[in-house]
Amino acid sequence: MDADPAARLRIESPDREICVRAENISKNFGGIRVLENVSFEIAKGEILGFLGPNGAGKTTTVRILTGFFPPSSGRVWIAEQDLARNPGRAKQRIGYLPESIGLYEDMRVEEFLKFSGAMKGLKSAARKEQVAQKIERCGLGDVRKRLIGRLSKGYRQRLGLAQALLGDPELLVLDEPTNGLDPKQIIEIRTLIRELGRERTVFLSTHILPEVSMVCDRVIIMSRGRLVASGTAEELEAGLKKAREILVTAGEPWRRDEAIGLLRSLPGLEDVRVVKEEPDQVSFSMTVPADKPDPRAEISRLFVEKGIALLEIRSARLSLEEIFMRILSSDDSAAGEAS
Numbered sequence: 001m002d003a004d005p006a007a008r009l010r011i012e013s014p015d016r017e018i019c020v021r022a023e024n025i026s027k028n029f030g031g032i033r034v035l036e037n038v039s040f041e042i043a044k045g046e047i048l049g050f051l052g053p054n055g056a057g058k059t060t061t062v063r064i065l066t067g068f069f070p071p072s073s074g075r076v077w078i079a080e081q082d083l084a085r086n087p088g089r090a091k092q093r094i095g096y097l098p099e100s101i102g103l104y105e106d107m108r109v110e111e112f113l114k115f116s117g118a119m120k121g122l123k124s125a126a127r128k129e130q131v132a133q134k135i136e137r138c139g140l141g142d143v144r145k146r147l148i149g150r151l152s153k154g155y156r157q158r159l160g161l162a163q164a165l166l167g168d169p170e171l172l173v174l175d176e177p178t179n180g181l182d183p184k185q186i187i188e189i190r191t192l193i194r195e196l197g198r199e200r201t202v203f204l205s206t207h208i209l210p211e212v213s214m215v216c217d218r219v220i221i222m223s224r225g226r227l228v229a230s231g232t233a234e235e236l237e238a239g240l241k242k243a244r245e246i247l248v249t250a251g252e253p254w255r256r257d258e259a260i261g262l263l264r265s266l267p268g269l270e271d272v273r274v275v276k277e278e279p280d281q282v283s284f285s286m287t288v289p290a291d292k293p294d295p296r297a298e299i300s301r302l303f304v305e306k307g308i309a310l311l312e313i314r315s316a317r318l319s320l321e322e323i324f325m326r327i328l329s330s331d332d333s334a335a336g337e338a339s
Contacts, residue, residue, distance in 0.1 A: 016043040025074030049212035052222030095164035105149030154185030245316035251309030
């Protein structure tokens with residue numbers, strides 16, 4: 001049996017210049033190990049989704065990446081700067097939006113950003129220019145003079161993003177950036193994150209799976225303090241599937257049995273069955289082993305030859321939610337066998 005069932009799902013980051021490299025990072029709190037030899041890379045210009053259930057080690061990883069505390073073992077590089085050896089230089093390249101951002105409610109938006117810029121070491125002229133840029137970039141122009149204590153949750157998140165962007169960091173680390181927002185605010189923040197991803201590398205830690213689907217280029221999944229999968233949603237799905245599912249929809253439902261017979265006559269198709277029947281159409285599902293060729297062209301040819309109206313034929317896709325749950329289930333099973 002594979003000693004590490006999740007290893008077959010690991011897919012290396014794209015062959016591009018690397019912005020973040022974590023190498024075998026582990027973290028102990030007292031006698032409890034919460035991270036176990038976690039390694040990954042993030043390419044420059046990539047939006048990486050960081051997923052995992054509660055207790056998976058996401059927050060610990062984020063705090064190590066942003067330099068809030070060191071790993072018990074392992075090393076982290078941010079834009080080629082060793083975070084342990086050159087913490088000042090490495091942190092200059094990081095913009096961080098924590099899940100709960102501390103804001104001074106008696107300060108005004110523009111005043112707070114000027115203060116934050118000074119704390120980041122920006123000189124007066126550069127600070128003034130950057131504050132103006134980030135206010136415009138994050139859609140804060142209408143509230144620039146407003147007290148922070150009177151801002152909505154959505155504007156607070158925008159202000160947090162503007163603060164993180166001061167200094168133009170190469171890496172933007174976002175921890176649950178849409179938590180607590182209403183649907184309109186969530187759409188606005190997701191749109192802003194996608195736009196920011198065109199300009200810099202983004203590390204997005206979240207438990208909201210649709211957010212990853214809509215925003216991220218690639219996904220890392222954590223479980224029990226370990227990295228259990230990495231890749232695009234398509235790559236993870238391919239790694240999970242032992243067989244592909246094909247869905248076929250035909251007209252003339254009265255020819256259902258004839259269509260089933262045709263499908264079952266094709267070599268390689270398995271588990272052919274009706275999944276939906278309506279007055280004007282019928283849908284079939286079947287599987288084909290991953291090592292067999294795509295049968296869709298042959299199915300189309302056969303249906304046309306027999307004069308059966310073919311309305312749709314497609315390869316079914318797993319949703320990110322299904323991929324996530326299957327990977328966690330596989331990891332739970334492996335953990336149970338190990339114990």
